[in-house]
Amino acid sequence: MVAATIKSPAELPNVIRMSDVRFTWPGRNAFSLAVDDFSLPAAKRILLIGPSGSGKSTFLSLICGIVAPQTGAIEILGTDITKLPASARDGFRAEHFGIIFQIFNLLPYGTVIDNVLLPLSFAPRRKERATANGTAEAEAVRLLRRLGLEPRLTRGPAAASLSVGQQQRVAAARALIGSPELIVADEPTSALDRNRQAAFLDLLFTEVEDRRATLIMVSHDETLAERFDEVMHLDAIARCGQGEGA
Amino acid sequence: MIVLRLALQSLRNRWLTAVLTMLAIAVSIMLLLGVEKVRAGARQSFADTISGTDLIVGARSGSIQLLLYAVFRIGNATNNITWPSFQDIAARPEIAWAVPLSLGDSHRGFRVLGTTADYFTHYKYRQAHGLVFSAGKPFSDLFDTVIGADVASALGYRVGDAIIVSHGLGAVSFVEHEDKPFRVCGILEKTGTPVDRTVHVSLEAIEAIHVDWQSGARIPGQSASAAQVREMDLKAKAITAALLGLKSRLATFRLQRAINEYKEEPLSAILPGAALQELWGLVGTAETALKAVSAMVVATALLGMVTMILTTLNERRREMAILRSVGARPRTVLGLLMAEAGVLTLAGIALGVVLLYAALLVLQPYVDRTYGLHLPIELPKAAELGTLAIIGIAGCLAGLLPALRAYHLSLADGMTVRT
Numbered sequence: 001m002v003a004a005t006i007k008s009p010a011e012l013p014n015v016i017r018m019s020d021v022r023f024t025w026p027g028r029n030a031f032s033l034a035v036d037d038f039s040l041p042a043a044k045r046i047l048l049i050g051p052s053g054s055g056k057s058t059f060l061s062l063i064c065g066i067v068a069p070q071t072g073a074i075e076i077l078g079t080d081i082t083k084l085p086a087s088a089r090d091g092f093r094a095e096h097f098g099i100i101f102q103i104f105n106l107l108p109y110g111t112v113i114d115n116v117l118l119p120l121s122f123a124p125r126r127k128e129r130a131t132a133n134g135t136a137e138a139e140a141v142r143l144l145r146r147l148g149l150e151p152r153l154t155r156g157p158a159a160a161s162l163s164v165g166q167q168q169r170v171a172a173a174r175a176l177i178g179s180p181e182l183i184v185a186d187e188p189t190s191a192l193d194r195n196r197q198a199a200f201l202d203l204l205f206t207e208v209e210d211r212r213a214t215l216i217m218v219s220h221d222e223t224l225a226e227r228f229d230e231v232m233h234l235d236a237i238a239r240c241g242q243g244e245g246a
Numbered sequence: 247m248i249v250l251r252l253a254l255q256s257l258r259n260r261w262l263t264a265v266l267t268m269l270a271i272a273v274s275i276m277l278l279l280g281v282e283k284v285r286a287g288a289r290q291s292f293a294d295t296i297s298g299t300d301l302i303v304g305a306r307s308g309s310i311q312l313l314l315y316a317v318f319r320i321g322n323a324t325n326n327i328t329w330p331s332f333q334d335i336a337a338r339p340e341i342a343w344a345v346p347l348s349l350g351d352s353h354r355g356f357r358v359l360g361t362t363a364d365y366f367t368h369y370k371y372r373q374a375h376g377l378v379f380s381a382g383k384p385f386s387d388l389f390d391t392v393i394g395a396d397v398a399s400a401l402g403y404r405v406g407d408a409i410i411v412s413h414g415l416g417a418v419s420f421v422e423h424e425d426k427p428f429r430v431c432g433i434l435e436k437t438g439t440p441v442d443r444t445v446h447v448s449l450e451a452i453e454a455i456h457v458d459w460q461s462g463a464r465i466p467g468q469s470a471s472a473a474q475v476r477e478m479d480l481k482a483k484a485i486t487a488a489l490l491g492l493k494s495r496l497a498t499f500r501l502q503r504a505i506n507e508y509k510e511e512p513l514s515a516i517l518p519g520a521a522l523q524e525l526w527g528l529v530g531t532a533e534t535a536l537k538a539v540s541a542m543v544v545a546t547a548l549l550g551m552v553t554m555i556l557t558t559l560n561e562r563r564r565e566m567a568i569l570r571s572v573g574a575r576p577r578t579v580l581g582l583l584m585a586e587a588g589v590l591t592l593a594g595i596a597l598g599v600v601l602l603y604a605a606l607l608v609l610q611p612y613v614d615r616t617y618g619l620h621l622p623i624e625l626p627k628a629a630e631l632g633t634l635a636i637i638g639i640a641g642c643l644a645g646l647l648p649a650l651r652a653y654h655l656s657l658a659d660g661m662t663v664r665t
Contacts, residue, residue: 026658066570067657087575094573101571104564109259110252121248122573158255174572 014075015182015214016040016063021072023062033058034239035072040216043229044209048218050234056218059238060186063216064097065089077181094122098175098213100185105171108160112149115159116140116173126178136177143173147203164191165200172204179211186218201227249574253582256565257589260558264590267547267554271594274547275637276602278540279630283606285533287621291372292526294620295439296489296518298370300498303327303335303505304487306512310528313521316347316487318440319357323349326484331510335488338504340497343368346485348452351411351423356397358411358445360452360482366392368491371439372620381405382432385448388476390431396442398433405430411445411455423455426475438618450480490515544637548644551590555583555648559655566656579656580649587645588638595634595641599626 017039024032033055040046050056061067062074065081068089073080077096081089098119106115117136120127130139144154147169153162159170168188175183185204189197201224208215217228225231257264296317304312305325314320336344345368348360359365363384366377382405385392393403403409408427428447436442454475492498498517505515566579606623613619626634 064571087577090570090573090575093571097573099571101568105568107252107256107565107568109255114248114252114255117248118252118569119572158259 014039015042015046015077015216017073017075018062019073021062021069021074023058023067023069023072025058025067030242031055031058032241033062034241035059035062035237038237040232041230042214045205045215045228046217046230046232047225047228048216048232048234048237049220049222049225050218051220054234055238055240056186056234058240059234060184060218064099064184065093091122094119095125096181098177098180098183100168100171100175100183100188102187103164103191105174106159106162106167109158112144112154112159112162112170113137113140115170116144116177119174120178123178123180126180128178130178140173140177143176143207144170146207147173148199149173165196168192168200169203172200172207176207176211176213179213181213183208183213183215184218185215187220188217190219190221249569249578249582250585253585254589256562257586263554263558267551268590268594268597270547270550271544271591271641272597272601274540274544275595275598275634276605277543278633278637279599279602279626280605281536281540282630283602283621284619285536287619289526289533290622291438291619293519293522294372295522296369296371297373298368298491299489299518300492300495301490301502301505301515302487302518302521303332303490303513303515306514309514309516309521310525312487312514312516313518313525315349316489317518319349319359319444323486325512326486327488327513328484328511329482331508331513332485332488334510335490335505335508338501340492340494340501341490342493343491345369345489346449346482347487347489348449348482348484349486351413351452351455353397353409353411353445354401356394356400356443356445358447358452360447360449360485362449365446365489368489369441371437371441375437377437377441378435379432380435382430385431385446385451387429387431388448388451388454388480389426389428390448391428391451392432392434392446393430394434394442394444394446395436397445398430403430403433405433409445411447426455436615436618438614438620442618449482449485453480453482454478547594548591548637548641551587551594551641552644552647555587555645556651559648559652562652563655563659566652567659570656570659576653576656580653583649583652584642584645587648588642591638591641591644595638599634 018035019037021035022032023034024030048056048059050059058067062069063076065074065076065084068082068086072082074082076092079092081092084092107118110118117140120130120136127136130136133139141154145151149166149169153166159167162170168191171188175185183204188204189200192200204215205227218234302312302316304316305323305327307324311321311324315323332344332346335341343364345361345365349357351358366384369377379392380395382392391409397403407430409430410427411423413423428451434441457475457478457480490501492501502515502517505513569579570576603623606621610621610623613621
C-alpha cells in the first residue's frame with residue numbers, strides 16, 4: 001500500500017520489493033511483522049513515517065538483512081536477499097547499506113577515524129571506491145570535514161568525547177564512506193534540536209545526492225515530510241503483532 | 247586490522263577489570279608452576295637426603311623401616327647389630343668405610359645419634375655436599391656433642407653450652423642422664439636433611455651414659471660418676487645401624503646379598519636411593535593433592551575471566567549491534583569475544599611465568615637456607631609447556647561461552663541498538 005504519490009520516474013527499478021513476508025522474532029511472546037506486498041520505487045529521498053511500536057526496527061532489520069523472514073521474499077536493488085546465505089547477506093549489507101542509528105552510533109573507545117573506516121573492512125568494493133583518490137583515511141577526513149566536523153576532532157581521541165551532534169556527523173560519514181547505494185537512517189536527528197536537525201539534514205542530503213545514493217529515513221516526525229521526495233506510512237505497509245502469525 | 251584494533255581498544259577501555267582478570271590468571275599460573283617446582287625440588291631434596299652411602303645395614307627389617315630410623319630418625323629399630331658383626335662386615339675387602347650409628351636417646355625432642363667422627367666426613371647429601379661446621383669442630387672428648395642447625399636454633403645453643411641427654415625418645419622425659427652432662431663442641435650448617443635435627447655424640451658416650459643401666463632402667467644401688475666412667479672400657483657392644491661406603495659400586499649387590507644372608511645374625515642391607523624412591527612413592531598422594539589444588543585455582547581464574555566477559559556483555563550489546571550493522575557476521579562477533587578471552591589467557595600465562603621466575607630469583611636463596619629446599623632455576627620443561635598450552639586452549643574455549651551468548655544476543659537484537 002503506497003501512501004503517497006510517486007514522484008520519481010516510473011522506469012527506475014524498485015529499490016525495495018517485499019512480498020508475502022512473515023517474520024517473528026525468536027523467543028516467547030515474540031513480536032511479529034507481516035508485509036504482504038510492498039515496493040519502494042527508486043527515489044532520492046524517502047521518508048518512512050512510523051511511530052514507536054510500529055515495527056520500525058524489525059522492518060529495518062529485515063530490509064538490511066540482519067534478520068531473515070520465515071517466509072516471503074525481500075528484493076533489494078534487484079537481489080532477493082532471503083535467498084542469500086546468512087554470511088552473504090552480511091556482506092551484501094556491508095557493500096550496499098550505510099546505516100545511521102538514532103543515537104549511540106559509535107564505538108565509544110575507538111578513534112573517530114577508526115569508527116568511520118569500520119565498514120570498509122567488511123566491504124571490499126566500498127573500500128576500493130573509498131581509496132580511489134588516495135587513502136581511506138584521507139577520504140574519511142574529507143568526508144568529516146564536508147559534514148562539518150571540526151578538523152581538530154577528526155584526528156582526535158576516542159569517539160566518546162564528542163557531543164551527540166558531532167557523533168551523528170561521524171555516523172553519517174561512516175554510512176557514506178565508499179558510497180553505498182542505500183543510506184538507511186533511523187531517526188538520526190531525534191537527539192538534535194530543530195536548528196541542528198535542519199543543518200544535519202542539509203549536509204546529509206548534499207552528500208547523498210553527490211553519490212547518487214538513495215536515502216531511506218525513518219521518523220515519527222511528519223513535519224519533515226516536505227523535504228522528501230517520497231513519504232510513506234509504515235503502518236500502511238506492515239502489520240505487526242504479538243505472537244505468531246499476525 | 248581495524249576490527250582487531252577496536253577489540254583491543256575495547257579491552258583497554260575496560261582495562262581495570264581486564265588487568266585484574268589477567269592478574270588472577272597470572273597468579274594461578276604462578277601457583278601451578280610454583281607448586282610443580284616445589285614438588286620437584288622437594289622430591290629432589292628428599293632423594294638427596296643421603297648420598298655417597300652405598301648400603302645401609304641394620305637388623306633384619308623392611309627397607310623403608312630401616313631407612314626411616316637410620317636416616318630420618320623416625321621410629322625404632324627392631325633389633326640391634328652386635329659389635330662383632332659390624333666389625334666383621336666392616337673388615338670385608340669391598341668396604342671403603344663403615345660408620346656405625348647408635349640411636350635410642352634424645353635431647354628435648356631431638357634424637358641423639360651415637361657415631362664416630364667418620365660420620366662427619368662420610369655423610370653426604372645433595373650429590374656431594376658434605377657436612378660443614380658453622381661453629382666448633384667434631385667431638386674429641388667423651389662428653390662432647392655436635393648438634394645440627396635446627397637443634398642449635400630451636401634451643402638457642404652455642405658452642406660450649408652444657409646439655410643433658412634423656413633416656414628414650416620423648417620430648418619430655420623423666421629419666422635423664424643428668425649425672426653425665428654433655429658439652430656442645432660443634433654446630434653444623436643447615437643441610438635440609440634430618441642431620442639438622444640430630445644431636446651427635448660419640449659411640450663411646452652412648453656406652454658411657456648407659457654403663458649403670460640395664461634393660462632401660464638404672465641399676466639400683468649402682469651409680470658411676472662421669473669421672474669413673476672415663477676409666478672404664480667403653481667399647482660399644484651393639485649398634486643400631488651402619489652406613490657403608492664401597493670401594494667399587496659394582497660390588498654393591500653382591501655385598502647386599504652377603505649381608506642379607508649373614509649367618510651370625512639376621513641383618514638387612516638396603517640401597518638408600520632405592521629405599522628413598524620407595525618411600526617417596528608413599529607420600530606421592532600429597533603430590534597429587536597439591537597438583538589438584540593448583541589445577542582448581544587455574545580453573546577458578548578462568549571461570550573469573552568468563553564471568554568478567556559475561557558481565558560486560560550486556561553493556562556491549564550496542565557494540566555488537568554497531569558491528570553487525572556495518573556488515574560484521576555473527577561469526578566475527580563470536581571470534582572477537584573468543585579472541586578477547588584468548589588474549590587475556592595468553593597474557594595471564596606470560597605474566598604468570600615471568601612472576602614465577604622473578605619469585606624464584608628472589609626467594610631461591612632464602613628457601614634453600616631456611617628449608618634446605620633447592621629450587622633450580624631452569625627453562626620450563628616440556629611437560630610444563632604442555633600444561634601451559636592446555637591452559638591456553640582451555641582459556642580460549644572458556645571464551646566460547648560468553649561468545650556464544652553474544653552471538654545469540656546479536657542475532658536477537660537485530661538492528662536495535664540497546665542503550
